[in-house]
Amino acid sequence: QLQLQESGPGLVKPSETLSLTCTVSGGSVSSSNYFWSWSRQPPGKGLEWIASIYYNGNTYYNPSLGSRVTISADTSKNQFSLTLSSVTAADTAVYFCARRSPILVVHYLDFWGQGTLVTVSS
Amino acid sequence: DIPLTQSPSFLSAFVGDRVTITCRATQGINTYLAWYQLKPGKAPKLLIYGASTLQSGVPSRFSGSGSGTEFTLTISNLQPEDFATYYCLQVKSYPLTFGGGTKVEIK
Numbered sequence: 001q002l003q004l005q006e007s008g009p010g011l012v013k014p015s016e017t018l019s020l021t022c023t024v025s026g027g028s029v030s031s032s033n034y035f036w037s038w039s040r041q042p043p044g045k046g047l048e049w050i051a052s053i054y055y056n057g058n059t060y061y062n063p064s065l066g067s068r069v070t071i072s073a074d075t076s077k078n079q080f081s082l083t084l085s086s087v088t089a090a091d092t093a094v095y096f097c098a099r100r101s102p103i104l105v106v107h108y109l110d111f112w113g114q115g116t117l118v119t120v121s122s
Numbered sequence: 123d124i125p126l127t128q129s130p131s132f133l134s135a136f137v138g139d140r141v142t143i144t145c146r147a148t149q150g151i152n153t154y155l156a157w158y159q160l161k162p163g164k165a166p167k168l169l170i171y172g173a174s175t176l177q178s179g180v181p182s183r184f185s186g187s188g189s190g191t192e193f194t195l196t197i198s199n200l201q202p203e204d205f206a207t208y209y210c211l212q213v214k215s216y217p218l219t220f221g222g223g224t225k226v227e228i229k
Contacts, residue, residue, distance in 0.1 A: 004165075039220075047160075047209055049218035062217040096166065104172045106213050108156050112165040 002026040004097050004113035012091075012120050018084040022097030022113060029073045029080055030055055035100035035107055036080045038071060040093035041115070048093075052100060053080060087120045094118075124149055124212050128221030134229040139200045143224045145193045145210035154214040157186055157195045160207045160223075169208075170195065202228070 008020035022036070029036055037052040051071040052060045061069050065084070073080040084091060094115040100107040127146045135141050145155065153173035158166045168177045170186035173193055183198045197204055205228050210221040 041160075046223045047158075047166075047211075047220040049211075049220065052218075060216050064217070098166075100213075104175065106154050106172075108168065108171045108213055109158075109166075109211065109218075110168050110171075110177070112167075114163065114165045 002099065002111045004099065004111060006095060006097050006113045006116040008095075008116060008118065010117060010119060012087055012118060013122050014088055014120055015086055018082075018087050018091060018118055018120070020082045020095055020097075020116065020118070021079050022081070024078045024080070024099075027099065028075075029078055030075045033102045035060075036071075036073060037098045037100050037109060038082045038095060039098065039109075040095045042090070042093040045093075050084075050095075051082065089120050092118065092120045123217060124151060124215060124219055126210055126212055126219055126221040128208075128210060128224050130224060131222060132225045132227070134227050135200055136229050137200055137202055140196065140198045141200055141226060142197075143195045143208055143210075145188075145195070145221045147191045147193075147212060150190045151212045151214040153189045154212060155186075155188070155193050156211045156213065157184075158209045158211065159204075160209065166209075197226075200226075 003025045005023045012018045035052040038050040053071045068085045070083045096115045098109040098112040101110045155173045157170040174186045207225045
């Protein structure tokens, strides 16, 4: 059974860098044809896709976050990570990691972690 | 970007009711649309993909339809465990985009 678990600091100071890790069990981040993704949900707001990394290392980002975002994978630890630099209060959100699986030719986010709340505050 | 507009943003219904949520895309996305259920503190759950295909394990009271720019999620015979927030997601092109969400509450 695939499980995804987000981890990282729950509190980050403004202008600093947010770093989160998603640990994958019951599956492999190097499995062919799968993407691994991050999304977030600010308090009281909707979901926003942040970034995805393909099994071959190709990365895809939401332009709304500019160059502040980096997604990476560590196959030796079966983890993938998100870093978001120069954070502000607007980056306060529940951050979710998820797998994107090939279904009917396209890839859908089919398995998600429970999410981790990150608050940006001094 | 392909913004998705969901309506209504909130609905109140009784157990046993049939409810319908609409998701509209600003341009055609074929059937590259999914629906998710979110509950606080839980992992989001994939309900429907390909606009109309039920994910394994999802009760048959959930159904989806549509293609192009207009899509619907219908929940027949609403159950207590269905009170949650629902989101549509387009996967036709980057950036992936979600609808604004529909919160379904008990009347």
